[in-house]
Amino acid sequence: MSTLTEQEKQRYDRQILLWGIEAQEKLKKAKIGIIGTGGLGSPILTYLAVAGVGKIIAADKDRVELSNLNRQILHWNKDVGKEKAVSAEEKLKQINPEVEIISYATEVTEQNIEQIFPEVDVLVDGLDNYPSRFLMNEYAWKKGLPFFHGAIWGLEGRVTTFIPGKTSCLRCLYSEAPPKAVFPVAGVTPGLIAMLQTTEVLKYLTGSGELLLDQLLIYDGELMEFRKIKLTKNPDCPVCNR
Ligand SMILES: [Zn+2]
Numbered sequence: 001m002s003t004l005t006e007q008e009k010q011r012y013d014r015q016i017l018l019w020g021i022e023a024q025e026k027l028k029k030a031k032i033g034i035i036g037t038g039g040l041g042s043p044i045l046t047y048l049a050v051a052g053v054g055k056i057i058a059a060d061k062d063r064v065e066l067s068n069l070n071r072q073i074l075h076w077n078k079d080v081g082k083e084k085a086v087s088a089e090e091k092l093k094q095i096n097p098e099v100e101i102i103s104y105a106t107e108v109t110e111q112n113i114e115q116i117f118p119e120v121d122v123l124v125d126g127l128d129n130y131p132s133r134f135l136m137n138e139y140a141w142k143k144g145l146p147f148f149h150g151a152i153w154g155l156e157g158r159v160t161t162f163i164p165g166k167t168s169c170l171r172c173l174y175s176e177a178p179p180k181a182v183f184p185v186a187g188v189t190p191g192l193i194a195m196l197q198t199t200e201v202l203k204y205l206t207g208s209g210e211l212l213l214d215q216l217l218i219y220d221g222e223l224m225e226f227r228k229i230k231l232t233k234n235p236d237c238p239v240c241n242r
Contacts, residue, residue: 003028008098012052023206024052030205031055033120035108035136037088039190040150041126042074047198049092055100059116060084061107071187108132113139122201125149130177137170141239146204150197154184155221157193160231161200161212164240168214172234189221
């Protein structure tokens with residue numbers, strides 16, 4: 001007996017044609033944890049919701065500002081001033097009411113990360129800063145959870161998939177956080193990078209395709225080039241070498 005309702009079978013018909021009904025049942029069971037509902041987070045959340053993942057836990061401490069609206073597509077003009085987590089939850093529930101959405105309008109810290117993401121299957125990076133990414137990376141390693149990283153700047157972006165026990169980690173790639181600053185970005189860049197991350201998440205959850213393991217995919221929108229560089233473990237990494 002399938003765990004999918006007749007309505008869900010219709011809703012996800014095109015995906016079931018691609019991956020089969022068992023894969024869709026796996027997506028329905030999946031629990032996703034994400035920090036950031038902005039430039040990367042908005043499209044990631046939208047496409048995970050329409051794909052029919054079972055449960056999404058999303059955290060974001062910020063409120064919507066006018067300068068967010070060129071890229072943070074879950075937040076609209078009427079939402080300026082509203083907590084982003086609340087704004088994202090409202091939209092996602094309308095996009096797909098079959099998906100359970102839990103949002104936290106709070107900063108994720110070392111102290112509360114375990115309470116916010118107690119039982120997730122994967123962690124997704126919708127962030128704009130490295131201290132928070134390092135926190136997610138450490139939590140991923142502590143819990144043995146895959147961590148889907150994406151980052152953007154201007155018309156450039158980077159994507160990779162980290163799996164504890166299998167690959168290097170974010171701290172092997174960057175030993176220190178670059179200084180935090182307001183950076184330029186065209187809305188299309190996080191849109192594109194978010195889709196690459198989400199494709200990785202969906203492949204992981206459905207058990208299909210090849211993942212970007214120990215490879216950093218670098219996108220250069222100016223030249224319209226994609227290239228991959230090989231990642232290796234840092235033998236002195238304080239996170240994945242413990
Ligand atoms: Zn490492």
